[in-house]
Amino acid sequence: MSRYIDISLRVNGEDVRATVPSRLNLVDFLREELSLTGSHVGCEHGVCGACTLTVNGDTVRGCLMLAAQADGKEITTIEGLAENGQSAQLQAAFTKHNALQCGFCTPGMLASALGYLNTGGSADRDAIRQHISGNYCRCTGYQSIVNAICDVIEETSI
Amino acid sequence: MTGPAHIFDKPNRYIGKPEPRADAARLLQGRGTYVDDQKLPRMVHAAFVRSPHAHATILSINAEEARAATGVVAVYSGEDLAKHVTPYVGTLTHLAGLRSMPQHPLAVGVARWQGEPVVMIVATSRALAEDACELVYVDYAELPAAVDSETALDTGAPIIHSELGSNLAWERDVVVGDIDAAFAAPDVHVVERQFRFGRHTGVTLETRGTVCDYDPSEDQLTVYYSGQAPHMMQVIFSKHLDLPEENIRVISNDVGGSFGIKIHTYGDEIATAAAAKLLKRPVKFIADRFESFLTDIHARDHIVRAKMGVTEAGKIVGIDFDDLTGIGPFSMYPRTSAIECNQVLNLTGAPYVMENYRAKGRVVFQNKTLMCQYRAVGHPIAMAIADGLLEDAARKIGMDPVALREINLMADDSYPRTSATGMKLDDLSHKRALRKLTDLMNYDGLRARQTLARKKGIYRGIGFVSMVEVTNPSPMFYGIGGAPIASQDGATVRLDAGGALHVSSSITEQGQGTNAILAQIAAGVFGVDLNRVKVTTGDTATTPYGGGTWASRGAGIGGEAMLQAAQALKDQVLEVAGVMLQTGVETLDIQSGAVTDIDGSVRLTLADLARTVYYRGNELPNDLNPELIATRHYRVTDFPFVFTNGAMAAHVEVDIETGFVKVLHFWAVEDCGRVINPLLVDEQIRGGVVQGIGGALYEECHYSPDGQFLNATMADYMVPMASEMPEITIAHIETPTKTSILGAKGAGEAGTGGAPAAILNAVNDALSPLGASIWQMPMTPERILASLNQADCN
Numbered sequence: 004m005s006r007y008i009d010i011s012l013r014v015n016g017e018d019v020r021a022t023v024p025s026r027l028n029l030v031d032f033l034r035e036e037l038s039l040t041g042s043h044v045g046c047e048h049g050v051c052g053a054c055t056l057t058v059n060g061d062t063v064r065g066c067l068m069l070a071a072q073a074d075g076k077e078i079t080t081i082e083g084l085a086e087n088g089q090s091a092q093l094q095a096a097f098t099k100h101n102a103l104q105c106g107f108c109t110p111g112m113l114a115s116a117l118g119y120l121n122t123g124g125s126a127d128r129d130a131i132r133q134h135i136s137g138n139y140c141r142c143t144g145y146q147s148i149v150n151a152i153c154d155v156i157e158e159t160s161i
Numbered sequence: 162m163t164g165p166a167h168i169f170d171k172p173n174r175y176i177g178k179p180e181p182r183a184d185a186a187r188l189l190q191g192r193g194t195y196v197d198d199q200k201l202p203r204m205v206h207a208a209f210v211r212s213p214h215a216h217a218t219i220l221s222i223n224a225e226e227a228r229a230a231t232g233v234v235a236v237y238s239g240e241d242l243a244k245h246v247t248p249y250v251g252t253l254t255h256l257a258g259l260r261s262m263p264q265h266p267l268a269v270g271v272a273r274w275q276g277e278p279v280v281m282i283v284a285t286s287r288a289l290a291e292d293a294c295e296l297v298y299v300d301y302a303e304l305p306a307a308v309d310s311e312t313a314l315d316t317g318a319p320i321i322h323s324e325l326g327s328n329l330a331w332e333r334d335v336v337v338g339d340i341d342a343a344f345a346a347p348d349v350h351v352v353e354r355q356f357r358f359g360r361h362t363g364v365t366l367e368t369r370g371t372v373c374d375y376d377p378s379e380d381q382l383t384v385y386y387s388g389q390a391p392h393m394m395q396v397i398f399s400k401h402l403d404l405p406e407e408n409i410r411v412i413s414n415d416v417g418g419s420f421g422i423k424i425h426t427y428g429d430e431i432a433t434a435a436a437a438k439l440l441k442r443p444v445k446f447i448a449d450r451f452e453s454f455l456t457d458i459h460a461r462d463h464i465v466r467a468k469m470g471v472t473e474a475g476k477i478v479g480i481d482f483d484d485l486t487g488i489g490p491f492s493m494y495p496r497t498s499a500i501e502c503n504q505v506l507n508l509t510g511a512p513y514v515m516e517n518y519r520a521k522g523r524v525v526f527q528n529k530t531l532m533c534q535y536r537a538v539g540h541p542i543a544m545a546i547a548d549g550l551l552e553d554a555a556r557k558i559g560m561d562p563v564a565l566r567e568i569n570l571m572a573d574d575s576y577p578r579t580s581a582t583g584m585k586l587d588d589l590s591h592k593r594a595l596r597k598l599t600d601l602m603n604y605d606g607l608r609a610r611q612t613l614a615r616k617k618g619i620y621r622g623i624g625f626v627s628m629v630e631v632t633n634p635s636p637m638f639y640g641i642g643g644a645p646i647a648s649q650d651g652a653t654v655r656l657d658a659g660g661a662l663h664v665s666s667s668i669t670e671q672g673q674g675t676n677a678i679l680a681q682i683a684a685g686v687f688g689v690d691l692n693r694v695k696v697t698t699g700d701t702a703t704t705p706y707g708g709g710t711w712a713s714r715g716a717g718i719g720g721e722a723m724l725q726a727a728q729a730l731k732d733q734v735l736e737v738a739g740v741m742l743q744t745g746v747e748t749l750d751i752q753s754g755a756v757t758d759i760d761g762s763v764r765l766t767l768a769d770l771a772r773t774v775y776y777r778g779n780e781l782p783n784d785l786n787p788e789l790i791a792t793r794h795y796r797v798t799d800f801p802f803v804f805t806n807g808a809m810a811a812h813v814e815v816d817i818e819t820g821f822v823k824v825l826h827f828w829a830v831e832d833c834g835r836v837i838n839p840l841l842v843d844e845q846i847r848g849g850v851v852q853g854i855g856g857a858l859y860e861e862c863h864y865s866p867d868g869q870f871l872n873a874t875m876a877d878y879m880v881p882m883a884s885e886m887p888e889i890t891i892a893h894i895e896t897p898t899k900t901s902i903l904g905a906k907g908a909g910e911a912g913t914g915g916a917p918a919a920i921l922n923a924v925n926d927a928l929s930p931l932g933a934s935i936w937q938m939p940m941t942p943e944r945i946l947a948s949l950n951q952a953d954c955n
């Protein structure tokens with residue numbers, strides 16, 4: 004197998020072609036090759052959720068997927084979140100509730116929260132806590148994040 | 162000068178308002194700049210070969226293959242770097258008798274903990290540097306390791322530094338009154354327990370890292386630093402890399418969590434700076450998670466045997482304890498690893514009136530990762546000892562734990578006063594805080610429901626803590642002992658030509674909202690809208706000199722400096738306005754970006770004033786010398802620290818079949834003086850409580866008997882996750898400190914300092930009908946089941 008692979012994909016609405024080392028993971032590719040540094044790396048083994056992003060509409064860990072596997076896929080990172088709709092509402096609610104401190108978990112947390120909203124998640128606090136339990140946050144204690152997600156669901160359902 | 166009341170009461174004040182952070186938007190859009198986001202031209206990457214052994218002699222290093230590997234730029238051993246970096250020793254003179262040995266960035270001769278860096282590889286990418294690490298062959302001769310702190314002082318234990326003759330780093334005794342006589346009095350009941358506080362660590366979501374850039378043309382080192390004390394690091398780089406202090410610029414952009422982890426001197430980071438200097442190009446080092454677990458400082462690691470005596474009527478007569486703290490093979494530089502134990506000796510029982518006190522602290526070396534100051538240094542230990550014993554004593558004499566506290570807490574009108582250990586205390590509100598807490602949680606109702614639940618075989622517990630927190634430290638904390646750590650902070654406020662304020666401060670932002678509160682203080686005190694303030698922090702080249710953000714000092718010390726600078730600039734601007742408007746300054750004010758009459762009617766916008774000063778100085782009298790910039794510095798005098806107090810309670814349910822503890826709810830009433838931004842303070846407390854719960858229930862660094870760290874991955878080291886955490890209700894009492902105009906004390910560490918004791922007490926309350934109790938943290942299901950089994954056997 005060749006140590007380099009040609010890929011073409013769409014990232015935040017732009018076509019990207021690249022030749023990548025076969026061992027390079029997706030989040031490193033985005034950060035290092037495309038300078039999309041909004042996605043973070045906290046553990047590199049799928050535990051902390053800091054690298055969470057959206058691939059073809061699914062919520063995915065960027066450290067558990069190889070860049071080569073993203074060939075032909077459509078990726079959305081935090082830099083590509085829509086300026087309106089639910090992602091903008093979530094960003095506003097995170098600000099209002101101070102649902103971030105250092106902000107390192109935030110891009111991944113937003114991606115997970117969007118996944119929850121997109122699958123019709125309810126404003127049930129326990130269900131939200133369960134859903135974001137794959138995302139470490141070492142700063143906030145989580146309550147403000149739950150508040151923010153609840154707010155968006157309640158606003159949207161009115 | 163306009164008086165303090167004016168600052169807090171004026172119509173466009175911001176102090177006290179829950180303003181959302183302006184910089185949240187940047188982080189929410191993925192536009193933060195953390196250290197790993199930094200990319201510089203010609204930058205190369207570092208990786209380290211680390212000792213696989215807890216204690217071993219390094220016989221030889223063969224790095225020939227690594228040197229020849231693809232992309233490798235340089236390979237350094239401990240000896241190589243020792244030629245360019247002077248060693249450092251983590252001792253301070255005010256901790257009398259503290260011993261440690263010189264430490265090098267990479268191990269020289271002997272490796273003393275698993276994970277200690279031994280060889281550094283610099284290559285064109287981190288992946289290639291890691292590949293080359295695999296090609297380095299180090300021949301080690303394993304030495305017996307001193308791993309267990311309890312046996313580290315035994316005769317025959319392996320000695321980590323033969324020059325010191327033993328593994329004792331420091332000891333201190335505190336004796337007040339006559340504890341033996343007090344305990345021997347006829348109506349005194351004495352409770353005695355052995356506490357164990359496991360090692361845990363910070364697990365900042367962003368790992369440690371640095372980018373160091375050296376420019377030989379100007380002999381200039383620029384360090385991108387993820388940390389809390391840029392000016393301290395400037396001195397350290399200067400001293401050990403032989404560079405003039407002024408030629409070092411330390412820049413702290415966004416920091417992905419720190420909690421005391423990123424405020425110490427780490428060999429791999431010093432080595433990165435040395436490599437940048439030697440290679441004359443930027444070098445990046447970002448720890449991976451395994452490296453973080455093995456080399457970030459660990460915390461706690463105490464074994465405490467403690468007694469408390471209480472009279473039949475519920476009066477505490479005294480506390481007697483012995484604390485053994487394990488700190489790894491060196492005392493950390495430059496803050497030392499003795500402060501943690503010293504805090505325990507100083508703070509235990511500080512909320513309570515007591516006349517007799519005896520404490521012994523011993524700090525020992527071991528072949529484990531270094532232990533040092535982490536969020537709420539020593540506090541969780543001190544609070545768990547005193548309040549754990551207090552609730553144990555309450556059970557023994559059949560008194561309600563709140564009633565027992567009521568008898569013994571210092572009265573709110575009894576300050577200023579000292580604690581049993583001589584700590585100077587003022588402006589505290591223990592009794593009011595406890596009363597507010599019991600109201601907030603509906604204590605009586607909760608007890609009634611607890612009794613009902615017990616009848617159904619559900620074991621719930623309620624536990625409390627009354628606590629103090631050390632904040633706003635004065636020079637007595639570090640400076641007095643010779644550490645290059647500023648206790649004062651500076652703030653500069655400048656009016657620009659458009660009428661906006663540019664402020665800078667030596668305190669730093671790691672997510673607390675430092676920049677937000679600085680803007681609130683400046684805007685409100687000076688008189689512009691909040692969105693007209695631009696804040697700069699975290700850069701030794703552009704901010705005033707100061708300590709940074711640690712020991713809950715940012716708001717109290719840096720905030721006061723900002724208040725004073727904003728007030729000074731206001732006075733300067735009004736002087737100019739008085740001349741321009743030909744009116745007395747006492748009839749003028751600044752509100753919402755304009756010079757106004759006292760009643761608020763606009764006379765002159767700040768933009769008009771500034772443009773006149775900057776562009777058309779000819780319109781001003783020649784003897785007027787306008788200064789539209791002001792700087793002030795502030796330090797705490799009169800007190801070594803400004804203490805805060807709080808009362809917290811936990812409600813837990815223990816599953817006696819599985820040993821699992823579910824925290825049902827947590828309440829905290831905190832008196833951190835004047836609250837600058839309640840939204841930010843509450844979230845600081847919540848985050849702190851959750852870290853405290855982590856230490857109480859989940860987090861522990863497990864070691865094998867030969868010193869191997871067994872759970873050094875995020876999958877194996879448990880931290881609190883959203884689904885396990887309770888809702889946390891917060892309330893405040895505001896007793897401003899009289900040491901400053903602002904009146905703010907710190908709040909960032911209270912939750913971490915207090916929550917473990919409250920959780921411990923709640924679990925023991927739940928277990929008490931079964932005759933069981935637990936005195937070891939984390940209180941894992943396995944340990945809880947063991948305590949239940951033990952109770953069955955009894």
Ligand code: FES
Nearest residue numbers: 045047051052066
């Ligand atoms: S970095 Fe991908 S889950 Fe932690």
Ligand code: FES
Nearest residue numbers: 104108140141142
């Ligand atoms: S805000 Fe720091 S990790 Fe979540």
